[in-house]
Amino acid sequence: MKFMGYRRNDGRVGVRNYVLVVSTVFCGSSVAQKIAALTDTALVTHQGGCGQLGPDKEHTLEILTGVVTHPNVGGVLVVGLGCEQVDAKELMAAADGKPARYLSIHDVGGNQNAEKSGVQLVNELKLEVEKAKRVPVGIDELIIATQCGSSDTGSGLASNPVVGELADLMVGAGGTVILGETGSLYGAAGLMARRAVTPELGQRIIEITNVRERHYKRMGKSIKEANPTPGNIEGGLTTLVEKSLGGVRKGGTTPIQGLLKPGEKIMGKGLWVMDTSLGLGACASADMLAGGAQIMAYTTGKGNPVGSPIAPVIKITATRETVTTLDDIIDFDASPVLLGNETLKDCGRRLLEEVRRVADGDITKSEKFGSNIFAIGSIAVG
Amino acid sequence: MTKHRRYIIIDERDNVATTIEDIDDNEIVTTDRGDIRIVQHIPFGHKFALEDMEAGDYVIKYGERIGRVTATLTKGSHVHVHNVEDIVDEVRKN
Numbered sequence: 001m002k003f004m005g006y007r008r009n010d011g012r013v014g015v016r017n018y019v020l021v022v023s024t025v026f027c028g029s030s031v032a033q034k035i036a037a038l039t040d041t042a043l044v045t046h047q048g049g050c051g052q053l054g055p056d057k058e059h060t061l062e063i064l065t066g067v068v069t070h071p072n073v074g075g076v077l078v079v080g081l082g083c084e085q086v087d088a089k090e091l092m093a094a095a096d097g098k099p100a101r102y103l104s105i106h107d108v109g110g111n112q113n114a115e116k117s118g119v120q121l122v123n124e125l126k127l128e129v130e131k132a133k134r135v136p137v138g139i140d141e142l143i144i145a146t147q148c149g150s151s152d153t154g155s156g157l158a159s160n161p162v163v164g165e166l167a168d169l170m171v172g173a174g175g176t177v178i179l180g181e182t183g184s185l186y187g188a189a190g191l192m193a194r195r196a197v198t199p200e201l202g203q204r205i206i207e208i209t210n211v212r213e214r215h216y217k218r219m220g221k222s223i224k225e226a227n228p229t230p231g232n233i234e235g236g237l238t239t240l241v242e243k244s245l246g247g248v249r250k251g252g253t254t255p256i257q258g259l260l261k262p263g264e265k266i267m268g269k270g271l272w273v274m275d276t277s278l279g280l281g282a283c284a285s286a287d288m289l290a291g292g293a294q295i296m297a298y299t300t301g302k303g304n305p306v307g308s309p310i311a312p313v314i315k316i317t318a319t320r321e322t323v324t325t326l327d328d329i330i331d332f333d334a335s336p337v338l339l340g341n342e343t344l345k346d347c348g349r350r351l352l353e354e355v356r357r358v359a360d361g362d363i364t365k366s367e368k369f370g371s372n373i374f375a376i377g378s379i380a381v382g
Numbered sequence: 383m384t385k386h387r388r389y390i391i392i393d394e395r396d397n398v399a400t401t402i403e404d405i406d407d408n409e410i411v412t413t414d415r416g417d418i419r420i421v422q423h424i425p426f427g428h429k430f431a432l433e434d435m436e437a438g439d440y441v442i443k444y445g446e447r448i449g450r451v452t453a454t455l456t457k458g459s460h461v462h463v464h465n466v467e468d469i470v471d472e473v474r475k476n
Contacts, residue, residue, distance in 0.1 A: 153426065157390055157392075157400050157427065158390065158402075161392055187470050187473070188473075189474050190474045191473065209474075224470060233462075236400065236401075236425065236426070236427030238429070238441070238448065238461070238466050238468075239449040239468040239470065240468055240470045241468060241470050242443060242444075245443070245444040245448060246444070337390070339402070340386030340402055344390075344392070
């Protein structure tokens, strides 16, 4: 199976050709927002970039580097303040041959000058970025990130297993699938360890869930004690193991090839686990996408509108009511599975077709609305 | 109206099925493992046993152990927190 993608200088393939405005630090976010709004371009802002320590500081730099080098990004304007931890000029240089510019709010003389200068730089970038053309490439070039949000009973029962079917099809075709959301792996860690290609990798997968549980315990929470929640039990979930298995089913059933740090550049094929950072779901998404995933398969029950500035996010639900009431949020209707009219396998094949269409350029609902949600999490230690 | 499935069995190794609509007690559900009489009302999203089980048996869903049965139950029974215990510590041992 082939699709039409953008071959970048580093060999990776993009499914989009975004011009991106990215702020190095939260202080530059307003200027970046104005420039992106005035030029109708993608936008990455975040809460970090200065005053961060140790692993969190390194993580922010790794994510921002992943963003500017991302194959879906055709060109990038880096907006800095001038005195922050993350250096705007260095981040621009990381784009490594891609059309890129930077500006410093201190250097250009304030907000309005930065805005004016930024718009001009983006207009220059647009002319260069437009030169990139789609070429036929194999589907094995795709890296699919998986995520869930606003889940319901249909998530573990239908939409996650449907994404799992997609994952198995992708891996079978030579592509890559990323499973993240470390906290939700807890009850399935033993199973995942047995599916790891080496015993040593299996132990590392168990250990990342131990670190997560210890971290939460220090915060006064425990994954084990808090799950399944009363709402989960009412919905039919009996044990934490069942809940976790329903979540990790998004990754399908193939062997686990390796473990990635949050935001680490994804180089391998097959199914990989990423030890995503602490924070909201958006942080786990940012980790997997910054790592180079070009498309996200996102399962939802009640309907979640979150999109990404650097990748199309395919919203999948098996809940019929959500499909009908949230038409401008849901991209893929898996409800025939929950209505008993379609098998998981057939629905998975239909989802693969949807992925190919999106890779070819079909616009997702969150892209159409312009949802630019991006957040950088912190690193769990313990 | 075409007859549609009323439950999902995610993996062929599973010994429970999950309902995709409420099923009342005494209803007969057709499965590829024979007809099963539902023992008590099973709400949407809950599980019923596909076979008779003894205390100590594992509940299998997604092709994996998800819990341990704590009482004798016949096929068609509601399988949930009242007759299943979590095995999270056990399954986390590699």
